[in-house]
Amino acid sequence: MKTIRASIIGFGAVGQGVAKVLLDKRDYLRGIGIDMKVIAIADSRTAVVDAQGVDLASALSRKKETGAVGSDTISGTEIIRTVDHELVIETTPTNIETGGVGLVNMMAAFERGMDVVTSNKGPLALKYGEVMAAAKSSGSYCRFEATVGGAMPVINLACDVLAGNRMISMEGIFNGTCNYILSRMMEEQAPYEQMLAEAQELGIAEKDPSYDVEGIDTASKLVIVANSIFGMNVSYKDVTVTGITRITPEALSLANADGFAIKLIGEVNDSRINVAPKLVPLSHPLAVGGTLNVFSVQTDLAGPITITGRGAGSIETASAILSDIISIYRN
Amino acid sequence: MKTIRASIIGFGAVGQGVAKVLLDKRDYLRGIGIDMKVIAIADSRTAVVDAQGVDLASALSRKKETGAVGSDTISGTEIIRTVDHELVIETTPTNIETGGVGLVNMMAAFERGMDVVTSNKGPLALKYGEVMAAAKSSGSYCRFEATVGGAMPVINLACDVLAGNRMISMEGIFNGTCNYILSRMMEEQAPYEQMLAEAQELGIAEKDPSYDVEGIDTASKLVIVANSIFGMNVSYKDVTVTGITRITPEALSLANADGFAIKLIGEVNDSRINVAPKLVPLSHPLAVGGTLNVFSVQTDLAGPITITGRGAGSIETASAILSDIISIYRN
Incomplete structure (x- = not known):
């Protein structure tokens, strides 16, 4: 059994879908040798960080009730730069002008040799070559099935x-x-x-x-x-x-x-x-x-x-993210 | 670069399609680290065996002109049992009553720890559990995308x-x-x-x-x-x-x-x-x-x-076989 420590950066519809799916599929993932431990979740204003593993059900209900996932004020980017983990699940909103915080997050992850699975189109639509080169030079995986066609597999197909x-x-x-x-x-x-x-x-x-x-x-x-x-x-x-x-x-x-x-x-x-x-x-x-x-x-x-x-939907997009995670860590 | 020695057992439309595709995609395969060497081809009556690698273009034209792929009389099953190689590409015709020679060939391959990629429905439609158990116990891969839907990916999807x-x-x-x-x-x-x-x-x-x-x-x-x-x-x-x-x-x-x-x-x-x-x-x-x-x-x-x-066609079915080969040996 491999333990994969992951952060979920961006906790809107897609990020919450990922949390739900990781919760539902915990046993399935363990069955194929992947023990997923979410050690941090960040939304646009707050965060929750727990090296022992964030309680996903609580995080989801907290977000639903209060609009905030946690009480920490650490940003997603800081989490990537300072908290030890293997996988960044980047689900911040697409910014097609500059790549936005998603681009910063992905580059920060690759600098530390972390893998990225993302639903964020901005960084890849603007700077595909640079992003993939950064991933390659640090030996990181970068997978992005969720950026195109939601649940419909396009890239991996x-x-x-x-x-x-x-x-x-x-x-x-x-x-x-x-x-x-x-x-x-x-x-x-x-x-x-x-x-x-x-x-x-x-x-x-x-x-x-x-x-x-x-x-x-x-x-x-x-x-x-x-x-x-x-x-x-x-x-x-x-x-x-x-x-x-x-x-x-x-x-x-x-x-x-x-x-x-x-x-x-x-x-x-x-x-x-x-x-x-x-x-x-x-x-x-x-x-x-x-x-x-x-x-x-x-x-x-x-x-x-x-x-x-x-082509869309919170759980459908999370399905694409889950498949990417499995393709990286299975065996 | 990994050298994979393969046999093509069955040289009708699908087997010939596989030979054509392996010939066309030789450089592509080398580019992803797979050096495919076909060391034997058997049709229902004849065979050609060459440990240095069978010339696929010659084999294809010989089959077309004479109806026979070679002049050896060794059977496909004997090739699997006696010639050293890693991969059996099993493209004999489907026999849905008994599994036919395809079933014998696949079991013989697993006995020697060889991998099998097949387009033959018989063995899997009749004895799926036994076949997969035999593959598993010998640590062999058994992939069969080509058995369902020709070029249309179903199993791997x-x-x-x-x-x-x-x-x-x-x-x-x-x-x-x-x-x-x-x-x-x-x-x-x-x-x-x-x-x-x-x-x-x-x-x-x-x-x-x-x-x-x-x-x-x-x-x-x-x-x-x-x-x-x-x-x-x-x-x-x-x-x-x-x-x-x-x-x-x-x-x-x-x-x-x-x-x-x-x-x-x-x-x-x-x-x-x-x-x-x-x-x-x-x-x-x-x-x-x-x-x-x-x-x-x-x-x-x-x-x-x-x-x-x-759902059919010689090259289309060979495409499914090629994808299975790549999924086994890439990386």
């Missing part, structure tokens, strides 16, 4: 399960909010603003939805896919991006009459990395509805492989 | 990429021949016999199609899925099986008018392992057409995950 295949091109739907709005606009023949409001009411869209509806989120994910699966060396600024805000119910209606849906498609191939609304035949594997995500990759040996799943 | 998830249930289409015939019957409003004949002409169905159209092939794959992904201990006889031979174009037409397709669905859940034609909504992820296969699994954390790909 392409890099592990399809190993040996050359990836030729890929297209997909990587933003459940946009997919929901477009699907509902078509179903209801209703304008963008109305279905955005519905999505906001349901908690599917944020109050400020620009990050999703303008294609920024999809573009960030594409950069991670391009670098990790296609071996490119690109950054967020290399993506051409068009969002969904100017799509009308009339356009959807015309498309539908011809047997097409309009979907916000991200694509990577030799010549471009592009996010834009595209016509997709209704019977095409990419034409999934609701908040589903889909990833379709063209390979040299296996041909086309398409995978569909939930 | 569920067991590796979705690690940590509990698999609740699954359904899927695992036979491209049946899917082709049913799709074409619906498109053409034509009877079963006519579309079977078309499939036979195109090489999609065998001369004796009973193995596919009576659901036996799907049932064999389900047993492997049930044992490996769901941790069951079942055999081929535990599956209830209905094939597609009694489906009429009228039934398909009625279903279609209500927004449904009829598909040969294999399903595994707590209460049953079942192969039967089922109504599937046309917009459902399972409603893929042509010869495609699809696998949809319900998990406790990630929710539903659906994957679609080519």
Whole structure:
């Protein structure tokens, strides 16, 4: 049995999902030889640190009741720099301008030779090469399945399960909010603003939805896919991006009459990395509805492989983080 | 660089696909530290053995021109028992009555502590527990992604990429021949016999199609899925099986008018392992057409995950074998 001491840095929906999943799967993990001990949790203002292991159930209920995970004022970055542990679970919010505290945290972890599993797109969408070089030079693992497609395995599918295949091109739907709005606009023949409001009411869209509806989120994910699966060396600024805000119910209606849906498609191939609304035949594997995500990759040996799943959700994203943790520490 | 000496036992479409892929990917494999040396190839009547490494291009053209891979008369089983090597790539044809020579070969390999990567469903559909126990007791790897769904990763997706998830249930289409015939019957409003004949002409169905159209092939794959992904201990006889031979174009037409397709669905859940034609909504992820296969699994954390790909084909199946080889010997 290996004891892995971990911190959870960032305790919003994803961080709390991770805590729940680690609690639920404690016995399973022990069964495969991994004894996970969370020695610190930090949210944006407070923290709890306990070298003997933080009580995850208490931390979750404290956060729920008081909004704060603990009473310490040590920051996540300081925890990484000063508390001994092996794994940083980095679940702070994405900052696509600078990489934000997530970038600082990941670099701090690699400086100390710690492994990182993250759901934070910012650092990898902005500085993939630097981040991976830092991980490599310190012999650390850096895994990030949760950054793309939530529960839907994309990175590990392409890099592990399809190993040996050359990836030729890929297209997909990587933003459940946009997919929901477009699907509902078509179903209801209703304008963008109305279905955005519905999505906001349901908690599917944020109050400020620009990050999703303008294609920024999809573009960030594409950069991670391009670098990790296609071996490119690109950054967020290399993506051409068009969002969904100017799509009308009339356009959807015309498309539908011809047997097409309009979907916000991200694509990577030799010549471009592009996010834009595209016509997709209704019977095409990419034409999934609701908040589903889909990833379709063209390979040299296996041909086309398409995978569909939930692109968001606290437990779903935590599932991707759990799989990354297992892939690092099993055996 | 690790040198892995391998035999290819069975040199039909899949075995030849493996030889082609190993030839094409030689440099890639060396780049990840695997030097694959094929030291023997056996078809059903002849063999070629060369401890220095068989010339794969010559073997492929010899097989194509003469129908025989070599001039030795040593059998595949004897090669496994007497020639030193680390990996047996077992690609003999499936025998679902007894496990056939494939079962003998796999057991012989484990007796000598060799690893096995196989596309042969028979041994695993009949004696999964015994085979895996033999592998375990000799410290051998036994990987079999190619037995289910061709290029479509099923076993490795569920067991590796979705690690940590509990698999609740699954359904899927695992036979491209049946899917082709049913799709074409619906498109053409034509009877079963006519579309079977078309499939036979195109090489999609065998001369004796009973193995596919009576659901036996799907049932064999389900047993492997049930044992490996769901941790069951079942055999081929535990599956209830209905094939597609009694489906009429009228039934398909009625279903279609209500927004449904009829598909040969294999399903595994707590209460049953079942192969039967089922109504599937046309917009459902399972409603893929042509010869495609699809696998949809319900998990406790990630929710539903659906994957679609080519279920057959020489290079596609070899792709699954290659991924298994890489997963054993990388690092």
